[in-house]
Amino acid sequence: xxxxxxxxxxxxxxxxxxxxxxxxxxxxxxxxxxxxxxxxxxxxxxxxxxxxxxxxxxxxxxxxxxxxxxxxxxxxxxxxxxxxxxxxxxxxxxxxxxxxxxxxxxxxxxxxxxxxxxxxxxxxxxxxxxxxxxxxxxxxxxxxxxxxxxxxxxxxxxxxxxxxxxxxxxxxxxxxxxxxxxxxxxxxxxxxxxxxxxxxxxxxxxxxxxxxxxxxxxxxxxxxxxxxxxxxxxxxxxxxxxxxxxxxxxxxxxxx
Ligand SMILES: NC(=O)c1ccc[n+]([C@@H]2O[C@H](COP(=O)([O-])OP(=O)(O)OC[C@H]3O[C@@H](n4cnc5c(N)ncnc54)[C@H](O)[C@@H]3O)[C@@H](O)[C@H]2O)c1
Numbered sequence: 001x002x003x004x005x006x007x008x009x010x011x012x013x014x015x016x017x018x019x020x021x022x023x024x025x026x027x028x029x030x031x032x033x034x035x036x037x038x039x040x041x042x043x044x045x046x047x048x049x050x051x052x053x054x055x056x057x058x059x060x061x062x063x064x065x066x067x068x069x070x071x072x073x074x075x076x077x078x079x080x081x082x083x084x085x086x087x088x089x090x091x092x093x094x095x096x097x098x099x100x101x102x103x104x105x106x107x108x109x110x111x112x113x114x115x116x117x118x119x120x121x122x123x124x125x126x127x128x129x130x131x132x133x134x135x136x137x138x139x140x141x142x143x144x145x146x147x148x149x150x151x152x153x154x155x156x157x158x159x160x161x162x163x164x165x166x167x168x169x170x171x172x173x174x175x176x177x178x179x180x181x182x183x184x185x186x187x188x189x190x191x192x193x194x195x196x197x198x199x200x201x202x203x204x205x206x207x208x209x210x211x212x213x214x215x216x217x218x219x220x221x222x223x224x225x226x227x228x229x230x231x232x233x234x235x236x237x238x239x240x241x242x243x244x245x246x247x248x249x250x251x252x253x254x255x256x
Pocket of ligand 1: 011013014015106188
């Protein structure tokens with residue numbers, strides 16, 4: 001998919017990986033709606049993007065993925081302004097094993113909520129244009145991380161949801177591709193606050209933590225993978241794993 005003239009919606013766009021994805025989409029000609037609960041960081045980023053790319057290329061809305069009302073309002077404003085949506089990047093996520101219900105609510109329920117709103121707006125059978133949904137899972141979606149069982153559960157669920165939605169969409173003719181990217185550690189605020197947010201299994205962290213954090217990737221490396229999933233040859237339902245030293249597509253068997 002060439003990005004010139006396309007419109008993307010990115011959740012958790014104000015900081016970290018979401019910010020890098022937003023910048024890459026804009027650099028490649030897309031228009032982007034940024035959604036985030038952090039109003040200050042979102043407005044600051046929007047001002048910087050205005051200077052670089054022009055005011056008309058992006059929108060920012062304070063939007064919590066836990067609120068269907070806020071998501072729908074943001075999607076509607078995007079369609080009203082940019083005349084359609086082609087790409088949705090479900091990036092908003094937290095790692096907090098102490099507030100584990102909140103982690104499930106944002107990482108899983110929020111991602112499902114945004115995906116279902118995306119389906120309403122993009123489904124070709126409803127008059128939408130079709131397009132692509134990219135879910136930011138994690139390497140914790142493919143392998144267990146003993147310090148973070150709830151984060152692991154949400155990210156495994158994101159991989160499963162992505163695969164099922166890809167199969168459902170192709171079987172139903174919705175014209176939507178669903179893919180996921182599974183990064184390993186990336187240098188962002190989420191990682192900087194990791195040790196404070198581990199719960200009862202934090203005693204398992206120290207041995208692996210120091211060396212892994214040192215090897216963490218730059219957020220723009222993950223943004224490149226998202227770009228590849230949007231524009232590249234990945235089939236519907238493929239999951240892209242990204243570690244510091246290697247990148248590979250994992251193709252799951254088709255269910256139907
Ligand atoms: N950093 C890593 O090592 C890493 C590795 C694999 C996967 N991930 C995933 O990448 C995604 C982004 O993580 P990051 O490292 O950039 O985190 P980050 O904390 O740097 O940024 C997350 C952004 O999401 C926003 N956000 C949080 N809750 C929200 C909500 N309810 N609604 C809307 N926005 C919300 C935050 O305000 C922030 O701007 C997450 O899904 C995370 O699980 C991160």
